[in-house]
Amino acid sequence: MSFLSTSLRNTIAPITEHVETPFFIYDLDKLAAHLQPLTAQNVVKLWYAVKANPLSRVIQTLDAAGFNFDVASAGELNQVLAQGVSAKRVLNTGPAKSKRQIAHFLKTGVRTFVAESINQVTWLQEAAARDQITLRILLRVQLRWPDGEKNPLGGDSLTPFGLGCEEWKSLTLASFPNLDFAGLHIFQWGNMLDTKKLSSLWSQMVPPLRALADSLEMNLRILDLGGGLGIPYTADQISLNWPQLLDTLATIKATSGVDELWMELGRYAVGECGYYVNPVIEQKTNYGHKQLIVAGGINHILRPAVTHQAFPSEILRHSEAPTEPFLIHGPLCTALDSLGQHTLPGDINEQDWLVFSQCGAYGFTESMPYFLCHELAAEYVMQHGYVECIRQPETADFYLR
Numbered sequence: 001m002s003f004l005s006t007s008l009r010n011t012i013a014p015i016t017e018h019v020e021t022p023f024f025i026y027d028l029d030k031l032a033a034h035l036q037p038l039t040a041q042n043v044v045k046l047w048y049a050v051k052a053n054p055l056s057r058v059i060q061t062l063d064a065a066g067f068n069f070d071v072a073s074a075g076e077l078n079q080v081l082a083q084g085v086s087a088k089r090v091l092n093t094g095p096a097k098s099k100r101q102i103a104h105f106l107k108t109g110v111r112t113f114v115a116e117s118i119n120q121v122t123w124l125q126e127a128a129a130r131d132q133i134t135l136r137i138l139l140r141v142q143l144r145w146p147d148g149e150k151n152p153l154g155g156d157s158l159t160p161f162g163l164g165c166e167e168w169k170s171l172t173l174a175s176f177p178n179l180d181f182a183g184l185h186i187f188q189w190g191n192m193l194d195t196k197k198l199s200s201l202w203s204q205m206v207p208p209l210r211a212l213a214d215s216l217e218m219n220l221r222i223l224d225l226g227g228g229l230g231i232p233y234t235a236d237q238i239s240l241n242w243p244q245l246l247d248t249l250a251t252i253k254a255t256s257g258v259d260e261l262w263m264e265l266g267r268y269a270v271g272e273c274g275y276y277v278n279p280v281i282e283q284k285t286n287y288g289h290k291q292l293i294v295a296g297g298i299n300h301i302l303r304p305a306v307t308h309q310a311f312p313s314e315i316l317r318h319s320e321a322p323t324e325p326f327l328i329h330g331p332l333c334t335a336l337d338s339l340g341q342h343t344l345p346g347d348i349n350e351q352d353w354l355v356f357s358q359c360g361a362y363g364f365t366e367s368m369p370y371f372l373c374h375e376l377a378a379e380y381v382m383q384h385g386y387v388e389c390i391r392q393p394e395t396a397d398f399y400l401r
Ligand SMILES: Cc1ncc(COP(=O)(O)O)c(C=O)c1O
Pocket: 049, 051, 052, 070, 093, 094, 187, 189, 190, 191, 226, 227, 228, 229, 264, 265, 266, 267, 268, 361
């Protein structure tokens, strides 16, 4: 199975004739088509987790599809507002909300916050009282599970995201007159591809969350389930089935008795629309293993080093040569700079380009672009038959001082 259509190959190939360094390209038509059924329902209100890909044109496509926006920093907020999105459609999550950041968010008109600590609740109250406004607040809850799931978001281990039920129980909601405690937020998994497992995890969360709301005397109107919906990174993985997920979400909504269910989607919203296109520097054989050295590695796509999961890759040109296993390495002076083992045509060489798929989320901005001073990756979009360069590649003198 290929992640690349012929028309996509035909779009990418001419770009590689006039550029020499790695670039991302996002298919915005594919993105819009993917988003359409996500918002065409009234079960769950969807926010886009901007951290997944903050490129202007990506945000604009999410906006046109009817998504709201979950931002984690002043930088993400400013980027969303710069695309013409109203602050009323912005939600702020994240464990590091300083008083300074809270003041900036209030000034721009943001009124909905996920609070992750007692201090955040106190500081949000102080800022709201100063401005004589009311803020809508969800408390982020960190639960523990008997059959713990481990992943980069924490799973069952201690993380800085929210507080446990016992810690939240010390809060007296009535002491915060400018805060409308509308609901609870919970999100502890990433990249889940199994609807049954998601359904089981979500169902297990409802009783402890209801119990917490009762103990806080909170009228639980909103339940935010965060993100965590996965996409396939190998040809044998099967995509989530959105209608099936919606059924599951409708059940969770009914059993939890809330008025609104929310999710902030990152990977599932944009992951499949992006490709990272990377020139091959050379092929060599080392201790009997075939290695490919490529121009861009974890300086542009860090995720394989964090998750030990490769992005799928294919050669751009057509090759009839028998395939072989290759270990792909980026340009950095660390063995961490591995893009995984891939099956590729044996004749691949220094004239070739590799295309890594499923790179629309957690690509360009999740990486470590400055290490070793290689070029920063360019970013292109394709939409309505046109290809546009949104960000030119930059050499290191762009940022070195
Ligand atoms: C609070 C919050 N919501 C949503 C997301 C998006 O998660 P995903 O990309 O798995 O949908 C994240 C990702 O880290 C997050 O921290």
